[in-house]
Amino acid sequence: KGVPQDHKKAVQWYRKAADQGNASAQFGLGYMYCTTSEEVAQDFTKAAHWFLKAADQGHAIAQNNLGSMYRYGEG
Numbered sequence: 001k002g003v004p005q006d007h008k009k010a011v012q013w014y015r016k017a018a019d020q021g022n023a024s025a026q027f028g029l030g031y032m033y034c035t036t037s038e039e040v041a042q043d044f045t046k047a048a049h050w051f052l053k054a055a056d057q058g059h060a061i062a063q064n065n066l067g068s069m070y071r072y073g074e075g
Contacts (some may be wrong), residue, residue: 007039008033018050026054027062034065048075 011032017025030050036042048069054062069075 007037012041018053021057021058023054023057023062026050026057027065030054030062030065034069044069044075048068 011029013044014025014032027050030047032040033043033047033050048066051062051066051069055066068070
């Protein structure tokens with residue numbers, strides 16, 4: 001079955017890896033902050049920060065998402 005869904009724990013684990021420079025985790029954090037949930041508040045500034053870190057490492061989807069944020073003036 002796996003673990004129960006928990007967005008706060010997801011952010012904690014993504015952050016551990018993101019702080020070590022993991023581009024996929026940086027993208028994951030950006031995505032978590034870009035979307036809304038009851039557990040994690042939407043924060044476009046934080047999303048852009050983490051997408052930029054991932055994008056700088058060549059993460060193509062983060063580059064795309066960051067481009068969209070600039071296009072729509074989010075973050």
